[in-house]
Every structure is written in structure tokens, then in C-alpha cells.
Amino acid sequence: MTDASTQSAAHATAGHDSRGGEWWRTAVIYQIYPRSFADASGDGVGDLAGITGRLPQVAELGVDAIWLSPFYTSPQKDGGYDVADYRDIDPLFGTLDDFDRMLDAAHGLGLKVIVDLVPNHSSDQHEWFQAALAAAPGSHERSRYIFRDGKGSEGSLPPNNWQSVFGGPAWTRVPDGQWYLHLFDSSQPDFDWANPEVGDMFVDVLRFWLDRGVDGFRVDVAHGNVKAVGLPDVDAEMVEAGSMESPFFGQEDVHEIYRRWHEVLAAYDGDRVLCAEAWVSPLEKMARYVRPDEMHQAFNFVYLETPWDAARLRDVIDHSIRAFGEVGAPSTWVLSNHDTIRHRTRLALVPPPTHGAGIGPTSASKADPTVSLRRGRAATALMLALPGSAYVYQGEELGLPEVTAIEAHQRQDPTFHRTAGELWGRDGCRVPIPWEADAPAYGFSEAGASWLPQPPLWAELARDRQEGDAGSTLELYRSALALRAEHSLGSGELEWLDVGRTALAFRNGDITVVANLGHDAVDVPRGEIVLASSPLDSASLAADEVVWVRTH
CATH class of the missing domain: 3.90.400.10 (Oligo-1,6-glucosidase; Domain 2)
Incomplete structure (x- = not known):
């Protein structure tokens, strides 16, 4: 490997610019899907009290903040993304007092708290x-x-x-x-944002939660609020070609909404943050959501959807840092969330499934469990070394795979039911996570209940089985997050190094990262090895391995 030279075209500091050193620029944010995190009530559905009880273990992981998927009053036709009251807690999850206790506990542990906001649509019970x-x-x-x-x-x-x-x-x-x-389920009617009452209502909602002390909002379907004038038909040829363009997504006027919201958040102390779930492309269009007077972060779904291929990953990393850097924003890296196949499984599926289809017990796409674990760990080690911010989805720190063995009568995702089972949906990444191998429901619920079935594999992947095991995925995450903070990788600069076509190598500060995405062995550079995604058997990297080396 030589020092070559091809520096990233986006050799820009991701963590600092004229807007200052806000916490969210380099933060690692842990997503909690409340239904599946921890159940204190014993009804088989996670809740706010359960989250509060497990927060110390989240803080021990070394993340900076948590993001909670919706907990608002809802008939739960779409996992809470069908909101009936934006200013209250669904009894399934607890009360406003439970929320305040959770918020205080998180802040006491040094964790920021981001909550989900769903402005494109409400529940039909609103x-x-x-x-x-x-x-x-x-x-x-x-x-x-x-x-x-x-x-x-x-x-x-x-x-x-x-x-x-x-x-x-x-x-x-x-x-x-x-x-x-209703762009989603029939129980989720779309708001008409041309009516100023809608915008005024959501500003009141923002202030309600900001006044309670939340640190920001993840904005669901941020690209969908505004529809094209006249509601024209979709061009069938564009849909067939997989275009992200449509008369109901990515309209220019949506940016005026977030400029107003930016002003609302700016009036509060503490660098409150807006993060866009904006499924738009190319990256330059996504970056428009994080211009200085709009949002602060946007999930990098182009990165999430990139296959395990060295050339394509290098291209999207370069492109991302350049596109977001040009508007003074960090790139916000993500591999998994509650809407996508868990990345441990997804990156090893053969053949790759169609985006959004999900996988189930009869899917043609399969993932070898050994390859998927190695590849999932390697992808994490690569992502957490990149400058900018990163999101981690609950359970990925345990190496959880996508659960496919969920029978039709057990599935709850409206995608599965609206397509009569043609699309498996998202239940496989939402199965309640395991905390204790020998406890009822693997520690998710003392009553042993679980709203989606947990597989037997959860016992060996439970958190208590992995704690203290140097070779576990949990300890890999802990080490990577600690080193990321120690070496200020989130605020660093990326410089590419030459290492061949099927591998990636770059320097970020005093850390050199090498990732082998091919089959042939790749040399490990000289220096102190501070992190390896898999135990190293020699002075070279095998397939699907990543190493961090400290250079002096």
C-alpha cells in the first residue's frame, strides 16, 4: 500500500465549519424502536419505562444520543407512525410523566434525546x-x-x-x-400543507416537545409534505426506471417548511437538531435539506443502499462528503433502521432482493450466517471510522440478523397485508431484542411476552452473553465507539490510500483504515492495530475484514 495520493475530492473537515462545532456534527445516535426495546409493563410491547430501565446500558455503549421512534397516541396501524395526538403518549407506552422521567434519566447519563415527528400524514383517528x-x-x-x-x-x-x-x-x-x-396506509391520510393551519399546528407541536426538553427531531418522510400543483399523474416510465422523481416526493416548496422550523429550534438553547428522512437522489438533492437555514442532518440512504463493493462504496463516500460539505453539513452515515433489512443480513444476501420487498421464510434471497456476521461487523468498522455523524439501530450492536421465520398470521407490517404477502415487509428487523439469554423473552419482558416472535438464536446473541467477550459484536461496537471518540474521527478528514480495486484504505487523523471487500488477502500496514472487525490470523486481511491501525 502506498500513500498515494488520491485524496478524497471532498477533503473537507466534516465536523466543523463557519456554523460552529455543534454536537450533532460528529454524534453517534442510537435508534430505539420503543415497541421492541424493553417491556416494563409485561404486555409484550416495549414502553417508556422499559427504555428508562435500560438507558444505562445504552450509555455504556458509548453513543452520544438516542432517537425514539413514535410513542404518540395512535391506533398502531403502522407501528405508531399513524399519529392521533402529537402532544400525548399512547397508553401502550406510558404517560407524559413516564416520558419526562425517561428524558431526565437520559440527560443525567449525558445522552441527548431526539424524538420522531410525522408531518406528512396523521392517523385517520386524529x-x-x-x-x-x-x-x-x-x-x-x-x-x-x-x-x-x-x-x-x-x-x-x-x-x-x-x-x-x-x-x-x-x-x-x-x-x-x-x-x-394516503401515500401510505389508508389509515394515514396526508395533510394538505397548502393550508397554513397545518404548518401552524406543527410549529406548536415542535414547541410542546422542545419546552419539555427534547434535543431535536427526526422528521419522517421529510420529502413528502408538499405535492405538485394539480396532483398530476405519475409518469409510468419514470417509475419503471426506478426514478426518485415524483409529483408527491421531493417538491421544492418543502424547503420553506424546514426554514420555518429551523427558526423555531434556533430560539432554544443547546443546539437542537432536525434530521431528515428524505429518500431523494442524487446526493446533491438530499444535501439541499441541510443547507445552513434548514435541517442539520439527513440520513444518507444512498450509502445505506450501496452494496458491498469497494469501488461503489468509495464513490458514494467521496460523493457524500463533497455534496454535504458544499452546504456546510456533515454526512450522516447509516447502515440499518426500522424500515430496512438489518445490514448484517442485507449485505450478504444472494441474490440481492428488491429494495423494500423484505425477506421471509420462502424468499429466494439467502445469507450465509458466517459471511453475514463477518460482513456486518466489517461494514460497521468501516462506517464508524468515517468523518461526520452516524446512526446505530438497536440490536445491531449485538450482531442481530434479520428474522425471517415469522408466519403470515404473526406479521403486523401493513406492507405485508396491503400486498397480500407479495412483499414481506419490515417485521423482520423489528423483532424485540435480547438482553439476557436465560430470562423470559430473553430479558425483553419479565412476563415472557413478545409482540413478534423471537428466534432461539437470540439466546446466544443476548447482551449478557456478549459482555466481556472480546470477540463479541457488542465489544467490537464498544471499542470502535471509544476509539472514534478518542481519535476524534467524527471531526476528521478523509484521505484515500491506494490498496487495489477490491479493497478500501484511508487515513483519518492518526488512524489508517483498511477494508478488504474482495477475496484475495490484503496487507495490513505497519503500526499499532487498535481495532479489527474479526480476529486476525496473520499480517494480512482476509475477505470481509476491516482493521484500524494507529500510525505514529
Whole structure:
């Protein structure tokens, strides 16, 4: 390996610029999916009290913040992303007092707290939508949502050809003959952001949670609030080609919403943060969400979707640092979340499944468990060495694979049901996580209940089995996070080194990282080996191994 030379085209400091050294620029943020984290009530569903009880173990991992998926009042048709009341806690998860205790406990442990916000749509049980159903076409109540007359004879056809992300038409007809838009489940009607009442309501929601002390918001479907004027049909050829362009996603006017929100957060102390879930491409378009007067972070889904290939990963890393750096923002790296196949499994699937399809017991795509574990650990070691911020999804620190052995009658994801099982959906990455190998429900619930079935494999992957085991995935995460902080990798600069076409090597500060994504062995550079994704058997890296070397 030579020092070559090809420095990243984005040889820019990811952690600092004219906007200052805000905590979120380099933070590692741990996602908690409340239903599946820890159950204190014994009903088989995780809750806020359960989260509070396990927070010390999250803090011990070495992360900087937590992000909680929705816990608001909801009929739970889509795991809480169907919100009926944005200012209260669903009894399934506890009370506002439980939330305040959890928030105080997190802050006491030095953890920031980010909560989910769902502005594209509400539940059909939200008081506004119930009022809209009770009101007449053309009424003030209906103007808060997207109601339209249908096409065809007596308006019997939907207003346009839009399809739901969860499968099937994006329109549902009400008894008086009008149709309402729902880009997701029919229980999730889309707001009409052209009505200023909608924007005002969400500003009040922001202030409600900021006043309670939250440190920021992850914004669900941040690219979806604004629809094209006239609601034109989707171009079928563009959909067939996999284009991210559509009349209902990525509209330019959506940025005005986040400029207003930015001003709201800026009025509070403590560098409060907005993170966009914006499935848009190319990266330059995604970076528009994190311009200096808008959001602070955007999940790098282009990186998440990149296969285990050295050339493609190098290209997306370069492209990401350059695109986000040009607007003064850090790249925000992510490998797994509650909507995607866990990366330990996903990166080893053969053949690769279609994005969003999920995998189940009869899927053609399979992952060798040994390869998937090595590759998942290697991908983590690579990601946590990159400058910028990073997100970790609960359970990935245990090396959890995607769970496929969930029967049809046990599945709860609306994607599975709306497509009559054609798409397996996201239940496989949402199975409650294991804490204790010999406890009921593997420590998730003292009552032994679990809203999705946990596989027997959870016993050997339980947190208590991995603690203190130097070769475990848990200890790999702990070591990587400690070294990342010690060597300030989040605020560093990336410089590529030449190491061949099937491997990656770069320097970040005093750490040199080498990742072998091919089959042939790769030499380990001289220096002190401070981290290895797998135990090293020689002075070279085998396939699917990553090493961090401290150079003096």
C-alpha cells in the first residue's frame, strides 16, 4: 500500500465549519424502536419505562444520543407512525410523566434525546380527520387534508394514478363520494400543507416537545409534505426506471417548511437538531435539506443502499462528503433502521432482493450466517471510522440478523397485508431484542411476552452473553465507539490510500483504515492495530475484514 495520493475530492473537515462545532456534527445516535426495546409493563410491547430501565446500558455503549421512534397516541396501524395526538403518549407506552422521567434519566447519563415527528400524514383517528369525515365536500375541515372528487362516471375512479408506498392505490373513497390521499396506509391520510393551519399546528407541536426538553427531531418522510400543483399523474416510465422523481416526493416548496422550523429550534438553547428522512437522489438533492437555514442532518440512504463493493462504496463516500460539505453539513452515515433489512443480513444476501420487498421464510434471497456476521461487523468498522455523524439501530450492536421465520398470521407490517404477502415487509428487523439469554423473552419482558416472535438464536446473541467477550459484536461496537471518540474521527478528514480495486484504505487523523471487500488477502500496514472487525490470523486481511491501525 502506498500513500498515494488520491485524496478524497471532498477533503473537507466534516465536523466543523463557519456554523460552529455543534454536537450533532460528529454524534453517534442510537435508534430505539420503543415497541421492541424493553417491556416494563409485561404486555409484550416495549414502553417508556422499559427504555428508562435500560438507558444505562445504552450509555455504556458509548453513543452520544438516542432517537425514539413514535410513542404518540395512535391506533398502531403502522407501528405508531399513524399519529392521533402529537402532544400525548399512547397508553401502550406510558404517560407524559413516564416520558419526562425517561428524558431526565437520559440527560443525567449525558445522552441527548431526539424524538420522531410525522408531518406528512396523521392517523385517520386524529380529531382533524374525524371532523373532515363529518363535514361536507369543500368544507374548512376537509381543507386540512387532500380530498378530491374522483374521475370517471360519477367520480368512481381515483383522482389520479398514484400508488401507496405500502401497495395498492393511494386514494380511498368516503361515503359521500370524495376521495382522500394516503401515500401510505389508508389509515394515514396526508395533510394538505397548502393550508397554513397545518404548518401552524406543527410549529406548536415542535414547541410542546422542545419546552419539555427534547434535543431535536427526526422528521419522517421529510420529502413528502408538499405535492405538485394539480396532483398530476405519475409518469409510468419514470417509475419503471426506478426514478426518485415524483409529483408527491421531493417538491421544492418543502424547503420553506424546514426554514420555518429551523427558526423555531434556533430560539432554544443547546443546539437542537432536525434530521431528515428524505429518500431523494442524487446526493446533491438530499444535501439541499441541510443547507445552513434548514435541517442539520439527513440520513444518507444512498450509502445505506450501496452494496458491498469497494469501488461503489468509495464513490458514494467521496460523493457524500463533497455534496454535504458544499452546504456546510456533515454526512450522516447509516447502515440499518426500522424500515430496512438489518445490514448484517442485507449485505450478504444472494441474490440481492428488491429494495423494500423484505425477506421471509420462502424468499429466494439467502445469507450465509458466517459471511453475514463477518460482513456486518466489517461494514460497521468501516462506517464508524468515517468523518461526520452516524446512526446505530438497536440490536445491531449485538450482531442481530434479520428474522425471517415469522408466519403470515404473526406479521403486523401493513406492507405485508396491503400486498397480500407479495412483499414481506419490515417485521423482520423489528423483532424485540435480547438482553439476557436465560430470562423470559430473553430479558425483553419479565412476563415472557413478545409482540413478534423471537428466534432461539437470540439466546446466544443476548447482551449478557456478549459482555466481556472480546470477540463479541457488542465489544467490537464498544471499542470502535471509544476509539472514534478518542481519535476524534467524527471531526476528521478523509484521505484515500491506494490498496487495489477490491479493497478500501484511508487515513483519518492518526488512524489508517483498511477494508478488504474482495477475496484475495490484503496487507495490513505497519503500526499499532487498535481495532479489527474479526480476529486476525496473520499480517494480512482476509475477505470481509476491516482493521484500524494507529500510525505514529
